[in-house]
Amino acid sequence: MKIKYLDLPAQFKGNRRIRRVVQEILDSGQFVLGPAVEEFEQNFAELCGVKHAIGISSGTDALFLALKVLGIGSGDEVITVPNSFLATVGAIIQTGAFPRLVDVAEDYNIDIDKIEEAINEKTRAIVPVHLTGNPARIDEIGAIAKKHDLFVVADAAQAVDASINGKKVGSFGDLSAFSLHPLKNLNTCGDGGVITTDSDDYYQQLLLYRNHGLKNRNEARFFAYNCRLDSIKAAVANLQIQTIGEVTEKRNRNAVLYDEGLADLDRWVKIPPRRDGVRQSFHTYVVQVKDRNKLISFLKEKGVETKIHYPIPIHLMEAAKKYGYEKGDFPVAEAQADRIISLPIHQHLSDEQITYVTRIIRSFYKDKRFE
Template sequence: MGADTGRRRIGYVNLPAQFEEERTEIMQAVEGVFQRGDFIGGAAVGKLEEELSAYLGSPHVVTLNSGTDALILALRALDIGPGDEVITPPNSFVASTAAIVAVGATPVFADVLPDQNIDPAAVEAAVTPRTKAIMPVHLTGRMADMGPLMAIADKHALAVIEDSAQAVGSTYDGRMSGTIGTFGCFSAHPLKNLNAAGDAGFLVTADAEMAARIRRLRNHGLINRSDVQEWGIVSRLDTLQAEVLRIRLRHLPPVIERRRRNATQYRAELAGLPLFIPPCRNIEFNTFHTFVVQTDRRNDFQKYLADKGIETAIHYPVPIHLQPAAAHLGQGRGAFPVTERQADQILTLPINQFLSAADISYICAIAREYFA
């Protein structure tokens, strides 16, 4: 017996519902910024940095215009540039590799594990005398295997820049995402679990001198109103976005809990189907920025779900090494077989915190119907 669609539509995200839940707080905060007129460098920016520091357990947080700027400025603070290599996975969003290219360094790709995170053995094999850093990407809200990665970094005296754009609040062996490596770089894009109302990001580090340098770099390299110590960029977080993020940081724990609840229900109701769902390790706390399944019938399955009113996504259909912009790196199809196979199999199901148990059951019923 097939599932009854009932003309149901389930969206991938539900930002209007989030606004309705927070409307009073958001509008009061926005009105306060306009009344004060402190649009740049307002007190809320410093308060957000303090609150993020307390939440993440990191002594230094620097807010920025985007997660991409966080990656770029981390690389610049480490003086990584032309002639240097940075190891990173080829299955990430393009920003991770683009940041390496932006500072003039060379991205060196390492293939991934079944859970889509970078393979430490592949990282070890990719190290050369020119390698200066490892940039693991904590994809889908699950942290990469940081124990072996840090051991490799220590062995070869490498910096580690955690791309934690999808993993705010995730932990590995009790340690928060972004706090294990030299830097942790976060995005607060509207689609993230901790989301601004536009572009936003931040960086964390335990190194006070590095944090001070990045604060200069985000503001033209100025040490005061008149003196430029080094050339920087403009990557200041707007006060409006800081106010929004302060509100949403307070709401983040229940957001994560709802997403984890949805993931648990998915696992139970999709059990037995020919779908690969990476298991969670005992040492990890996964915040499920996305819920990704893998199937050889991805395209047909996605269409079937769409026909039943279920919106899905693919993160990401074309690996970075196969993008036209990466042609100069000389790595064609076949270079990273796990990444390439997964790119044809991965499908992201809705997991946003506003889905009901009935919504998840409906999606799972349609999946069972399809595979039957």
């Protein structure tokens, strides 16, 4: 059996509605922003249970602009984690601020017990990442932010449609940034992003920030950026958003099948943590395993493709050298990076395929059972 980590063509293959909306945009001549983007923004705000959603050119730009609109820049510090996709730290650095990293907990999200020791007089914001589709401990983070008068900007790129006690990711903190990149659970045919907020003021400013600061065709209130969302991408995302509930259900069901199939291997395989009241939207199914690299090769031999999200913690990348971090600074994130593996979990997998993957993993550890 061949199991690909992702099957991106499957979602658009033979989909006549996608072809029709793309053709409509081509016929309309309205290629940037416009009615398709506005419709998508309304749908996305509704999905998240927030007042405003603003379509942006990418998830990275969404995070960058969310920080910019708060006035964050040179001389400021922003707290985040070392185990995210590098764009989280990249967006902070692009504002001119210093990324003050904090280790993660066993659930791969920011360790709430370590946040306060990272706060100093320069700290302006906390950027929790809802990694893997599992919401960070946002209540505790919100309480710390309130106590120290900090902003909370969530990196929600991996967690669309997740919720805590029925309240959706995207509705927590001051602003949240999402990605519509093809790899994401709710995606489009290229780069794209969204910012959500309940603030009318941030919303109005972000409309300017994403479009050169222009308040009308010829007059700019300030110099800004071109971070607009294309109409075709919004039109495609407008169709994708109609099925996001089913996509989440299917991916979460795949996660349960893995949980069940791997439960008794707990000496070698640590399944993803769950938390009461939290509905994850599994973007990745990350397990920590013994003999990780050998398992990856064994799965590959048997036709199963896997990934690692992410093999090198951000503070250990060449790009981060000048920020002064060293190996050993974030022991939990570093240890996890050596043990994690992401199993295929996409919505086009059948139950049989998930069972096949668990069977291969079981056979890999079979001989070890008596060690």
